Amino acid sequence: MRAVAVFPEERAVRLVDHREPAILAPTDVVVKVLDVGFCGTDREIAAFRMGSPPADSPYLVMGHEALGEVLEVGSSVRRIRPGDLVVPTVRRPCRRESCRACRMGRPDFCLSGEYLQRGIKEAHGFLAERFADDARWLQPVPRELREVAVLTQPLALVETAITELDQVQKRLPWAALGETGGSGKRALVLGAGPVALLASMALVVRGYKVTVYSHAGRGEKADFAESIGAQFVTAEEEKLQTLAGHLGRIDVMFEATGASPDALAAMEHLGRNGVYLLTGVPGLRGAFTLDAGFLLHGMVQKNQVIIGPVHPNAEAFRAAIQDLGLFARRWPGALQRLISKRVSMEDAPDAFEHPASGLKQVVTVSE
Ligand SMILES: [Zn+2]
Ligand SMILES: [Zn+2]
Structure with a gap:
Protein backbone atom coordinates (compact mmCIF):
# COMPACT_ATOMS: atom_id res chain seq x y z
CA MET A 1 0.00 0.00 0.00
CA ARG A 2 1.08 3.60 -0.51
CA ALA A 3 2.54 5.81 2.22
CA VAL A 4 4.52 9.06 2.38
CA ALA A 5 7.86 8.61 4.13
CA VAL A 6 10.95 10.56 5.10
CA PHE A 7 14.40 8.99 4.61
CA PRO A 8 16.62 11.00 6.99
CA GLU A 9 19.90 9.37 5.85
CA GLU A 10 19.15 9.95 2.18
CA ARG A 11 17.57 13.32 2.92
CA ALA A 12 14.49 12.52 0.84
CA VAL A 13 10.69 12.55 1.23
CA ARG A 14 8.70 10.34 -1.15
CA LEU A 15 5.89 7.86 -1.71
CA VAL A 16 6.81 4.32 -0.66
CA ASP A 17 5.23 0.89 -0.92
CA HIS A 18 4.69 0.18 2.79
CA ARG A 19 3.67 -3.18 4.25
CA GLU A 20 -0.07 -3.74 4.65
CA PRO A 21 -1.22 -3.49 8.32
CA ALA A 22 -2.98 -6.45 9.94
CA ILE A 23 -4.71 -7.49 13.15
CA LEU A 24 -1.94 -9.10 15.22
CA ALA A 25 -3.59 -8.98 18.66
CA PRO A 26 -7.25 -9.25 19.78
CA THR A 27 -7.21 -5.55 20.77
CA ASP A 28 -5.95 -4.35 17.35
CA VAL A 29 -7.92 -2.29 14.86
CA VAL A 30 -7.19 -1.65 11.17
CA VAL A 31 -8.13 1.84 10.00
CA LYS A 32 -8.56 3.29 6.51
CA VAL A 33 -7.03 6.77 6.49
CA LEU A 34 -9.23 9.62 5.23
CA ASP A 35 -7.45 12.88 6.08
CA VAL A 36 -4.02 13.77 7.48
CA GLY A 37 -3.27 17.33 8.56
CA PHE A 38 0.20 18.73 8.62
CA CYS A 39 1.90 21.30 10.78
CA GLY A 40 5.25 22.82 11.71
CA THR A 41 6.43 19.52 13.16
CA ASP A 42 5.97 17.83 9.76
CA ARG A 43 7.86 20.65 8.08
CA GLU A 44 10.74 20.17 10.53
CA ILE A 45 10.68 16.42 9.79
CA ALA A 46 10.60 17.00 6.02
CA ALA A 47 13.60 19.32 6.44
CA PHE A 48 15.43 16.52 8.36
CA ARG A 49 15.68 18.62 11.51
CA MET A 50 13.64 16.16 13.59
CA GLY A 51 11.92 12.80 13.24
CA SER A 52 13.45 9.34 13.60
CA PRO A 53 12.44 6.07 11.90
CA PRO A 54 11.74 2.83 13.82
CA ALA A 55 14.96 0.90 14.56
CA ASP A 56 14.35 -1.66 11.78
CA SER A 57 13.40 0.81 9.01
CA PRO A 58 15.39 3.20 6.78
CA TYR A 59 12.35 5.47 6.62
CA LEU A 60 9.62 6.97 8.82
CA VAL A 61 6.03 7.09 7.53
CA MET A 62 4.98 10.67 8.25
CA GLY A 63 1.71 12.09 9.61
CA HIS A 64 0.45 12.44 13.18
CA GLU A 65 -2.83 14.39 12.70
CA ALA A 66 -5.20 11.84 11.24
CA LEU A 67 -8.84 10.94 10.75
CA GLY A 68 -9.78 7.45 9.59
CA GLU A 69 -12.59 4.94 9.24
CA VAL A 70 -12.41 1.55 10.97
CA LEU A 71 -12.11 -1.39 8.56
CA GLU A 72 -11.62 -4.34 10.88
CA VAL A 73 -11.41 -4.96 14.65
CA GLY A 74 -9.76 -7.69 16.75
CA SER A 75 -11.90 -10.25 18.61
CA SER A 76 -11.87 -8.41 21.96
CA VAL A 77 -12.61 -4.88 20.69
CA ARG A 78 -16.07 -3.70 21.83
CA ARG A 79 -15.91 0.11 21.95
CA ILE A 80 -15.22 0.58 18.23
CA ARG A 81 -16.87 -1.06 15.23
CA PRO A 82 -16.13 -1.26 11.49
CA GLY A 83 -17.45 1.89 9.81
CA ASP A 84 -16.79 4.12 12.83
CA LEU A 85 -14.77 7.29 12.35
CA VAL A 86 -11.73 7.47 14.65
CA VAL A 87 -8.85 9.80 15.46
CA PRO A 88 -5.62 8.24 16.78
CA THR A 89 -3.56 9.73 19.60
CA VAL A 90 0.14 10.16 18.86
CA ARG A 91 2.27 9.01 21.80
CA ARG A 92 2.89 5.38 22.69
CA PRO A 93 4.42 4.08 25.93
CA CYS A 94 8.08 3.26 26.53
CA ARG A 95 9.03 -0.29 27.53
CA ARG A 96 10.60 0.51 30.90
CA GLU A 97 9.03 -1.45 33.77
CA SER A 98 10.14 1.41 36.03
CA CYS A 99 8.17 4.07 34.07
CA ARG A 100 5.10 4.50 36.23
CA ALA A 101 3.47 6.88 33.76
CA CYS A 102 3.65 4.53 30.77
CA ARG A 103 2.69 1.50 32.86
CA MET A 104 -0.46 3.42 33.86
CA GLY A 105 -1.25 4.10 30.18
CA ARG A 106 -0.13 7.73 30.39
CA PRO A 107 2.81 8.12 27.98
CA ASP A 108 2.04 11.86 27.92
CA PHE A 109 3.92 11.91 31.25
CA CYS A 110 6.58 9.31 30.27
CA LEU A 111 9.42 9.40 32.80
CA SER A 112 12.12 7.69 30.75
CA GLY A 113 11.84 9.83 27.60
CA GLU A 114 11.88 6.58 25.58
CA TYR A 115 8.24 6.94 24.48
CA LEU A 116 7.39 6.59 20.78
CA GLN A 117 5.39 9.12 18.74
CA ARG A 118 3.66 7.94 15.61
CA GLY A 119 4.88 9.87 12.60
CA ILE A 120 7.54 11.65 14.66
CA LYS A 121 9.70 9.41 16.85
CA GLU A 122 10.56 5.76 16.15
CA ALA A 123 7.02 4.72 15.13
CA HIS A 124 5.44 4.99 11.69
CA GLY A 125 2.80 7.67 11.25
CA PHE A 126 -0.62 7.76 9.62
CA LEU A 127 0.09 9.19 6.17
CA ALA A 128 -0.59 5.84 4.52
CA GLU A 129 -3.65 4.24 2.97
CA ARG A 130 -4.23 2.19 6.14
CA PHE A 131 -2.73 1.70 9.60
CA ALA A 132 -3.22 -0.64 12.56
CA ASP A 133 -3.24 0.30 16.22
CA ASP A 134 -4.45 -0.87 19.60
CA ALA A 135 -8.08 0.20 20.14
CA ARG A 136 -7.17 2.09 23.30
CA TRP A 137 -5.31 4.71 21.22
CA LEU A 138 -8.30 5.42 18.97
CA GLN A 139 -11.00 7.94 19.81
CA PRO A 140 -14.42 7.61 18.11
CA VAL A 141 -15.72 10.69 16.29
CA PRO A 142 -19.39 11.46 15.40
CA ARG A 143 -20.20 11.31 11.67
CA GLU A 144 -21.28 14.99 11.63
CA LEU A 145 -17.63 15.94 12.20
CA ARG A 146 -16.33 14.03 9.14
CA GLU A 147 -15.16 17.19 7.34
CA VAL A 148 -13.37 18.81 10.27
CA ALA A 149 -12.25 16.02 12.63
CA VAL A 150 -8.75 16.16 11.15
CA LEU A 151 -8.42 19.22 13.42
CA THR A 152 -8.80 17.04 16.54
CA GLN A 153 -5.08 16.59 17.26
CA PRO A 154 -4.14 20.30 17.09
CA GLY A 308 4.47 24.14 28.44
CA PRO A 309 2.09 21.25 27.86
CA VAL A 310 2.38 19.76 24.37
CA HIS A 311 1.49 16.10 24.77
CA PRO A 312 -2.25 15.54 24.79
CA ASN A 313 -3.60 12.37 26.38
CA ALA A 314 -6.72 10.45 25.37
CA GLU A 315 -8.88 12.66 27.56
CA ALA A 316 -7.66 15.77 25.74
CA PHE A 317 -8.60 14.13 22.42
CA ARG A 318 -12.08 13.41 23.75
CA ALA A 319 -12.40 17.01 24.95
CA ALA A 320 -11.29 18.20 21.50
CA ILE A 321 -13.92 16.06 19.75
CA GLN A 322 -16.59 17.48 22.08
CA ASP A 323 -15.42 21.03 21.47
CA LEU A 324 -15.38 20.53 17.68
CA GLY A 325 -19.07 19.66 17.97
CA LEU A 326 -19.66 22.74 20.09
CA PHE A 327 -17.77 25.03 17.68
CA ALA A 328 -19.63 23.56 14.68
CA ARG A 329 -22.98 24.42 16.30
CA ARG A 330 -21.94 27.87 17.51
CA TRP A 331 -20.14 28.95 14.31
CA PRO A 332 -21.48 26.90 11.38
CA GLY A 333 -18.88 26.57 8.61
CA ALA A 334 -16.06 28.15 10.61
CA LEU A 335 -14.02 25.00 11.18
CA GLN A 336 -14.14 24.24 7.45
CA ARG A 337 -12.54 27.65 6.86
CA LEU A 338 -9.59 26.66 9.03
CA ILE A 339 -8.69 24.04 6.41
CA SER A 340 -7.21 26.21 3.71
CA LYS A 341 -5.78 23.65 1.33
CA ARG A 342 -6.14 19.99 0.43
CA VAL A 343 -3.53 18.04 -1.49
CA SER A 344 -3.29 14.46 -2.75
CA MET A 345 -0.80 11.89 -1.44
CA GLU A 346 1.24 12.30 -4.62
CA ASP A 347 1.60 16.02 -3.97
CA ALA A 348 2.24 15.66 -0.24
CA PRO A 349 6.07 15.35 -0.35
CA ASP A 350 6.27 18.61 -2.27
CA ALA A 351 3.70 20.32 -0.03
CA PHE A 352 5.74 19.41 3.08
CA GLU A 353 8.84 20.96 1.60
CA HIS A 354 7.19 24.05 0.13
CA PRO A 355 4.35 24.94 2.47
CA ALA A 356 1.75 27.39 1.22
CA SER A 357 0.85 30.22 3.56
CA GLY A 358 -2.64 30.14 5.02
CA LEU A 359 -4.21 27.90 7.57
CA LYS A 360 -4.35 24.12 8.00
CA GLN A 361 -3.19 22.04 5.06
CA VAL A 362 -4.62 18.57 4.76
CA VAL A 363 -3.65 15.54 2.69
CA THR A 364 -6.75 13.78 1.35
CA VAL A 365 -5.78 10.10 1.47
CA SER A 366 -9.23 8.68 0.74
CA GLU A 367 -12.55 10.41 -0.07
ZN1 LIG B 1 0.97 18.60 14.28
ZN1 LIG C 1 7.64 5.86 29.76
Whole structure:
Protein backbone atom coordinates (compact mmCIF):
# COMPACT_ATOMS: atom_id res chain seq x y z
CA MET A 1 0.00 0.00 0.00
CA ARG A 2 1.08 3.60 -0.51
CA ALA A 3 2.54 5.81 2.22
CA VAL A 4 4.52 9.06 2.38
CA ALA A 5 7.86 8.61 4.13
CA VAL A 6 10.95 10.56 5.10
CA PHE A 7 14.40 8.99 4.61
CA PRO A 8 16.62 11.00 6.99
CA GLU A 9 19.90 9.37 5.85
CA GLU A 10 19.15 9.95 2.18
CA ARG A 11 17.57 13.32 2.92
CA ALA A 12 14.49 12.52 0.84
CA VAL A 13 10.69 12.55 1.23
CA ARG A 14 8.70 10.34 -1.15
CA LEU A 15 5.89 7.86 -1.71
CA VAL A 16 6.81 4.32 -0.66
CA ASP A 17 5.23 0.89 -0.92
CA HIS A 18 4.69 0.18 2.79
CA ARG A 19 3.67 -3.18 4.25
CA GLU A 20 -0.07 -3.74 4.65
CA PRO A 21 -1.22 -3.49 8.32
CA ALA A 22 -2.98 -6.45 9.94
CA ILE A 23 -4.71 -7.49 13.15
CA LEU A 24 -1.94 -9.10 15.22
CA ALA A 25 -3.59 -8.98 18.66
CA PRO A 26 -7.25 -9.25 19.78
CA THR A 27 -7.21 -5.55 20.77
CA ASP A 28 -5.95 -4.35 17.35
CA VAL A 29 -7.92 -2.29 14.86
CA VAL A 30 -7.19 -1.65 11.17
CA VAL A 31 -8.13 1.84 10.00
CA LYS A 32 -8.56 3.29 6.51
CA VAL A 33 -7.03 6.77 6.49
CA LEU A 34 -9.23 9.62 5.23
CA ASP A 35 -7.45 12.88 6.08
CA VAL A 36 -4.02 13.77 7.48
CA GLY A 37 -3.27 17.33 8.56
CA PHE A 38 0.20 18.73 8.62
CA CYS A 39 1.90 21.30 10.78
CA GLY A 40 5.25 22.82 11.71
CA THR A 41 6.43 19.52 13.16
CA ASP A 42 5.97 17.83 9.76
CA ARG A 43 7.86 20.65 8.08
CA GLU A 44 10.74 20.17 10.53
CA ILE A 45 10.68 16.42 9.79
CA ALA A 46 10.60 17.00 6.02
CA ALA A 47 13.60 19.32 6.44
CA PHE A 48 15.43 16.52 8.36
CA ARG A 49 15.68 18.62 11.51
CA MET A 50 13.64 16.16 13.59
CA GLY A 51 11.92 12.80 13.24
CA SER A 52 13.45 9.34 13.60
CA PRO A 53 12.44 6.07 11.90
CA PRO A 54 11.74 2.83 13.82
CA ALA A 55 14.96 0.90 14.56
CA ASP A 56 14.35 -1.66 11.78
CA SER A 57 13.40 0.81 9.01
CA PRO A 58 15.39 3.20 6.78
CA TYR A 59 12.35 5.47 6.62
CA LEU A 60 9.62 6.97 8.82
CA VAL A 61 6.03 7.09 7.53
CA MET A 62 4.98 10.67 8.25
CA GLY A 63 1.71 12.09 9.61
CA HIS A 64 0.45 12.44 13.18
CA GLU A 65 -2.83 14.39 12.70
CA ALA A 66 -5.20 11.84 11.24
CA LEU A 67 -8.84 10.94 10.75
CA GLY A 68 -9.78 7.45 9.59
CA GLU A 69 -12.59 4.94 9.24
CA VAL A 70 -12.41 1.55 10.97
CA LEU A 71 -12.11 -1.39 8.56
CA GLU A 72 -11.62 -4.34 10.88
CA VAL A 73 -11.41 -4.96 14.65
CA GLY A 74 -9.76 -7.69 16.75
CA SER A 75 -11.90 -10.25 18.61
CA SER A 76 -11.87 -8.41 21.96
CA VAL A 77 -12.61 -4.88 20.69
CA ARG A 78 -16.07 -3.70 21.83
CA ARG A 79 -15.91 0.11 21.95
CA ILE A 80 -15.22 0.58 18.23
CA ARG A 81 -16.87 -1.06 15.23
CA PRO A 82 -16.13 -1.26 11.49
CA GLY A 83 -17.45 1.89 9.81
CA ASP A 84 -16.79 4.12 12.83
CA LEU A 85 -14.77 7.29 12.35
CA VAL A 86 -11.73 7.47 14.65
CA VAL A 87 -8.85 9.80 15.46
CA PRO A 88 -5.62 8.24 16.78
CA THR A 89 -3.56 9.73 19.60
CA VAL A 90 0.14 10.16 18.86
CA ARG A 91 2.27 9.01 21.80
CA ARG A 92 2.89 5.38 22.69
CA PRO A 93 4.42 4.08 25.93
CA CYS A 94 8.08 3.26 26.53
CA ARG A 95 9.03 -0.29 27.53
CA ARG A 96 10.60 0.51 30.90
CA GLU A 97 9.03 -1.45 33.77
CA SER A 98 10.14 1.41 36.03
CA CYS A 99 8.17 4.07 34.07
CA ARG A 100 5.10 4.50 36.23
CA ALA A 101 3.47 6.88 33.76
CA CYS A 102 3.65 4.53 30.77
CA ARG A 103 2.69 1.50 32.86
CA MET A 104 -0.46 3.42 33.86
CA GLY A 105 -1.25 4.10 30.18
CA ARG A 106 -0.13 7.73 30.39
CA PRO A 107 2.81 8.12 27.98
CA ASP A 108 2.04 11.86 27.92
CA PHE A 109 3.92 11.91 31.25
CA CYS A 110 6.58 9.31 30.27
CA LEU A 111 9.42 9.40 32.80
CA SER A 112 12.12 7.69 30.75
CA GLY A 113 11.84 9.83 27.60
CA GLU A 114 11.88 6.58 25.58
CA TYR A 115 8.24 6.94 24.48
CA LEU A 116 7.39 6.59 20.78
CA GLN A 117 5.39 9.12 18.74
CA ARG A 118 3.66 7.94 15.61
CA GLY A 119 4.88 9.87 12.60
CA ILE A 120 7.54 11.65 14.66
CA LYS A 121 9.70 9.41 16.85
CA GLU A 122 10.56 5.76 16.15
CA ALA A 123 7.02 4.72 15.13
CA HIS A 124 5.44 4.99 11.69
CA GLY A 125 2.80 7.67 11.25
CA PHE A 126 -0.62 7.76 9.62
CA LEU A 127 0.09 9.19 6.17
CA ALA A 128 -0.59 5.84 4.52
CA GLU A 129 -3.65 4.24 2.97
CA ARG A 130 -4.23 2.19 6.14
CA PHE A 131 -2.73 1.70 9.60
CA ALA A 132 -3.22 -0.64 12.56
CA ASP A 133 -3.24 0.30 16.22
CA ASP A 134 -4.45 -0.87 19.60
CA ALA A 135 -8.08 0.20 20.14
CA ARG A 136 -7.17 2.09 23.30
CA TRP A 137 -5.31 4.71 21.22
CA LEU A 138 -8.30 5.42 18.97
CA GLN A 139 -11.00 7.94 19.81
CA PRO A 140 -14.42 7.61 18.11
CA VAL A 141 -15.72 10.69 16.29
CA PRO A 142 -19.39 11.46 15.40
CA ARG A 143 -20.20 11.31 11.67
CA GLU A 144 -21.28 14.99 11.63
CA LEU A 145 -17.63 15.94 12.20
CA ARG A 146 -16.33 14.03 9.14
CA GLU A 147 -15.16 17.19 7.34
CA VAL A 148 -13.37 18.81 10.27
CA ALA A 149 -12.25 16.02 12.63
CA VAL A 150 -8.75 16.16 11.15
CA LEU A 151 -8.42 19.22 13.42
CA THR A 152 -8.80 17.04 16.54
CA GLN A 153 -5.08 16.59 17.26
CA PRO A 154 -4.14 20.30 17.09
CA LEU A 155 -7.21 21.15 19.18
CA ALA A 156 -6.16 18.45 21.68
CA LEU A 157 -2.97 20.46 22.26
CA VAL A 158 -5.16 23.42 23.15
CA GLU A 159 -7.34 21.29 25.44
CA THR A 160 -4.26 20.05 27.29
CA ALA A 161 -3.09 23.61 27.84
CA ILE A 162 -6.52 24.79 29.01
CA THR A 163 -6.90 21.82 31.39
CA GLU A 164 -3.58 22.70 33.00
CA LEU A 165 -4.60 26.37 33.12
CA ASP A 166 -7.82 25.44 34.94
CA GLN A 167 -5.90 23.25 37.39
CA VAL A 168 -3.53 26.09 38.24
CA GLN A 169 -6.24 28.73 38.55
CA LYS A 170 -8.19 26.68 41.08
CA ARG A 171 -5.69 28.38 43.41
CA LEU A 172 -7.61 31.68 43.09
CA PRO A 173 -10.09 31.98 45.96
CA TRP A 174 -12.83 33.46 43.77
CA ALA A 175 -12.49 30.74 41.09
CA ALA A 176 -14.10 28.26 43.50
CA LEU A 177 -17.05 30.66 43.80
CA GLY A 178 -17.47 30.70 40.02
CA GLU A 179 -16.41 34.35 39.81
CA THR A 180 -13.93 35.84 37.37
CA GLY A 181 -12.21 38.10 39.89
CA GLY A 182 -13.03 41.37 38.18
CA SER A 183 -14.11 42.59 34.79
CA GLY A 184 -14.17 39.21 33.01
CA LYS A 185 -11.31 36.96 32.06
CA ARG A 186 -9.01 38.21 29.33
CA ALA A 187 -6.76 36.13 27.08
CA LEU A 188 -4.10 37.25 24.65
CA VAL A 189 -3.34 34.68 21.95
CA LEU A 190 0.06 35.13 20.34
CA GLY A 191 0.18 33.90 16.74
CA ALA A 192 -2.60 33.34 14.20
CA GLY A 193 -2.04 29.85 12.83
CA PRO A 194 -4.49 26.94 13.23
CA VAL A 195 -3.53 26.24 16.86
CA ALA A 196 -3.87 29.92 17.76
CA LEU A 197 -7.31 30.18 16.12
CA LEU A 198 -8.52 26.90 17.65
CA ALA A 199 -7.30 28.20 21.03
CA SER A 200 -9.22 31.42 20.44
CA MET A 201 -12.41 29.44 19.81
CA ALA A 202 -11.86 27.33 22.93
CA LEU A 203 -11.23 30.42 25.07
CA VAL A 204 -14.23 32.32 23.65
CA VAL A 205 -16.59 29.42 24.48
CA ARG A 206 -15.16 29.43 28.03
CA GLY A 207 -16.10 33.08 28.48
CA TYR A 208 -12.74 34.76 27.87
CA LYS A 209 -12.45 38.06 26.03
CA VAL A 210 -9.87 37.10 23.43
CA THR A 211 -7.38 39.22 21.53
CA VAL A 212 -5.31 37.56 18.79
CA TYR A 213 -1.97 39.28 18.30
CA SER A 214 -0.03 38.44 15.17
CA HIS A 215 3.05 39.49 13.25
CA ALA A 216 1.33 38.45 10.01
CA GLY A 217 -0.83 41.05 8.30
CA ARG A 218 -4.62 41.19 8.33
CA GLY A 219 -6.54 39.05 5.78
CA GLU A 220 -8.30 35.72 6.22
CA LYS A 221 -6.89 35.13 9.71
CA ALA A 222 -8.22 38.47 10.94
CA ASP A 223 -11.61 37.79 9.33
CA PHE A 224 -11.70 34.42 11.00
CA ALA A 225 -10.80 35.74 14.45
CA GLU A 226 -13.40 38.50 14.21
CA SER A 227 -16.08 36.08 13.01
CA ILE A 228 -15.77 34.10 16.25
CA GLY A 229 -15.91 37.20 18.43
CA ALA A 230 -12.20 37.72 19.05
CA GLN A 231 -10.32 40.94 18.47
CA PHE A 232 -7.44 40.80 15.96
CA VAL A 233 -4.47 43.13 16.23
CA THR A 234 -1.31 43.04 14.14
CA ALA A 235 2.12 43.98 15.40
CA GLU A 236 2.20 46.61 12.66
CA GLU A 237 -0.99 48.25 13.94
CA GLU A 238 0.03 48.37 17.55
CA LYS A 239 3.01 47.63 19.81
CA LEU A 240 2.33 45.00 22.44
CA GLN A 241 3.29 47.53 25.09
CA THR A 242 0.44 49.93 24.30
CA LEU A 243 -2.01 47.12 23.52
CA ALA A 244 -1.40 45.58 26.96
CA GLY A 245 -1.87 49.03 28.46
CA HIS A 246 -5.39 49.53 27.20
CA LEU A 247 -6.61 45.93 27.26
CA GLY A 248 -6.53 45.80 31.03
CA ARG A 249 -5.26 42.85 33.05
CA ILE A 250 -4.26 39.89 30.87
CA ASP A 251 -5.11 36.68 32.74
CA VAL A 252 -3.84 34.23 30.16
CA MET A 253 -1.29 34.41 27.38
CA PHE A 254 -1.52 31.57 24.92
CA GLU A 255 1.65 31.27 22.88
CA ALA A 256 1.21 29.57 19.50
CA THR A 257 3.99 31.14 17.47
CA GLY A 258 6.58 28.37 17.72
CA ALA A 259 8.01 29.81 20.95
CA SER A 260 9.82 32.72 19.41
CA PRO A 261 11.90 34.97 21.66
CA ASP A 262 9.45 37.82 20.98
CA ALA A 263 6.58 35.74 22.30
CA LEU A 264 8.40 34.87 25.49
CA ALA A 265 9.39 38.49 26.01
CA ALA A 266 5.67 39.34 25.80
CA MET A 267 5.32 37.75 29.22
CA GLU A 268 6.32 41.11 30.59
CA HIS A 269 2.72 42.18 29.90
CA LEU A 270 1.03 39.24 31.63
CA GLY A 271 -1.18 40.36 34.50
CA ARG A 272 -1.03 39.49 38.18
CA ASN A 273 -1.84 35.82 38.93
CA GLY A 274 -1.60 35.22 35.19
CA VAL A 275 -0.68 32.03 33.36
CA TYR A 276 1.50 31.85 30.28
CA LEU A 277 0.79 28.77 28.16
CA LEU A 278 3.43 27.67 25.68
CA THR A 279 2.37 25.35 22.87
CA GLY A 280 4.94 26.06 20.18
CA VAL A 281 7.98 23.83 19.95
CA PRO A 282 10.96 25.92 18.93
CA GLY A 283 13.41 24.38 16.52
CA LEU A 284 16.92 24.14 17.96
CA ARG A 285 18.17 27.23 16.23
CA GLY A 286 20.61 28.57 18.77
CA ALA A 287 20.41 30.76 21.84
CA PHE A 288 18.45 33.99 22.16
CA THR A 289 18.65 36.75 24.68
CA LEU A 290 15.96 37.61 27.22
CA ASP A 291 16.04 39.68 30.37
CA ALA A 292 15.60 36.67 32.63
CA GLY A 293 16.01 38.68 35.82
CA PHE A 294 13.14 40.94 34.83
CA LEU A 295 10.88 38.01 33.93
CA LEU A 296 11.70 36.08 37.10
CA HIS A 297 11.07 39.16 39.19
CA GLY A 298 7.64 39.49 37.57
CA MET A 299 6.83 35.83 38.08
CA VAL A 300 7.62 35.92 41.77
CA GLN A 301 6.07 39.31 42.50
CA LYS A 302 2.93 38.68 40.44
CA ASN A 303 2.27 34.95 41.17
CA GLN A 304 2.72 34.05 37.52
CA VAL A 305 3.02 30.54 36.15
CA ILE A 306 4.51 29.31 32.87
CA ILE A 307 3.28 25.94 31.57
CA GLY A 308 4.47 24.14 28.44
CA PRO A 309 2.09 21.25 27.86
CA VAL A 310 2.38 19.76 24.37
CA HIS A 311 1.49 16.10 24.77
CA PRO A 312 -2.25 15.54 24.79
CA ASN A 313 -3.60 12.37 26.38
CA ALA A 314 -6.72 10.45 25.37
CA GLU A 315 -8.88 12.66 27.56
CA ALA A 316 -7.66 15.77 25.74
CA PHE A 317 -8.60 14.13 22.42
CA ARG A 318 -12.08 13.41 23.75
CA ALA A 319 -12.40 17.01 24.95
CA ALA A 320 -11.29 18.20 21.50
CA ILE A 321 -13.92 16.06 19.75
CA GLN A 322 -16.59 17.48 22.08
CA ASP A 323 -15.42 21.03 21.47
CA LEU A 324 -15.38 20.53 17.68
CA GLY A 325 -19.07 19.66 17.97
CA LEU A 326 -19.66 22.74 20.09
CA PHE A 327 -17.77 25.03 17.68
CA ALA A 328 -19.63 23.56 14.68
CA ARG A 329 -22.98 24.42 16.30
CA ARG A 330 -21.94 27.87 17.51
CA TRP A 331 -20.14 28.95 14.31
CA PRO A 332 -21.48 26.90 11.38
CA GLY A 333 -18.88 26.57 8.61
CA ALA A 334 -16.06 28.15 10.61
CA LEU A 335 -14.02 25.00 11.18
CA GLN A 336 -14.14 24.24 7.45
CA ARG A 337 -12.54 27.65 6.86
CA LEU A 338 -9.59 26.66 9.03
CA ILE A 339 -8.69 24.04 6.41
CA SER A 340 -7.21 26.21 3.71
CA LYS A 341 -5.78 23.65 1.33
CA ARG A 342 -6.14 19.99 0.43
CA VAL A 343 -3.53 18.04 -1.49
CA SER A 344 -3.29 14.46 -2.75
CA MET A 345 -0.80 11.89 -1.44
CA GLU A 346 1.24 12.30 -4.62
CA ASP A 347 1.60 16.02 -3.97
CA ALA A 348 2.24 15.66 -0.24
CA PRO A 349 6.07 15.35 -0.35
CA ASP A 350 6.27 18.61 -2.27
CA ALA A 351 3.70 20.32 -0.03
CA PHE A 352 5.74 19.41 3.08
CA GLU A 353 8.84 20.96 1.60
CA HIS A 354 7.19 24.05 0.13
CA PRO A 355 4.35 24.94 2.47
CA ALA A 356 1.75 27.39 1.22
CA SER A 357 0.85 30.22 3.56
CA GLY A 358 -2.64 30.14 5.02
CA LEU A 359 -4.21 27.90 7.57
CA LYS A 360 -4.35 24.12 8.00
CA GLN A 361 -3.19 22.04 5.06
CA VAL A 362 -4.62 18.57 4.76
CA VAL A 363 -3.65 15.54 2.69
CA THR A 364 -6.75 13.78 1.35
CA VAL A 365 -5.78 10.10 1.47
CA SER A 366 -9.23 8.68 0.74
CA GLU A 367 -12.55 10.41 -0.07
ZN1 LIG B 1 0.97 18.60 14.28
ZN1 LIG C 1 7.64 5.86 29.76
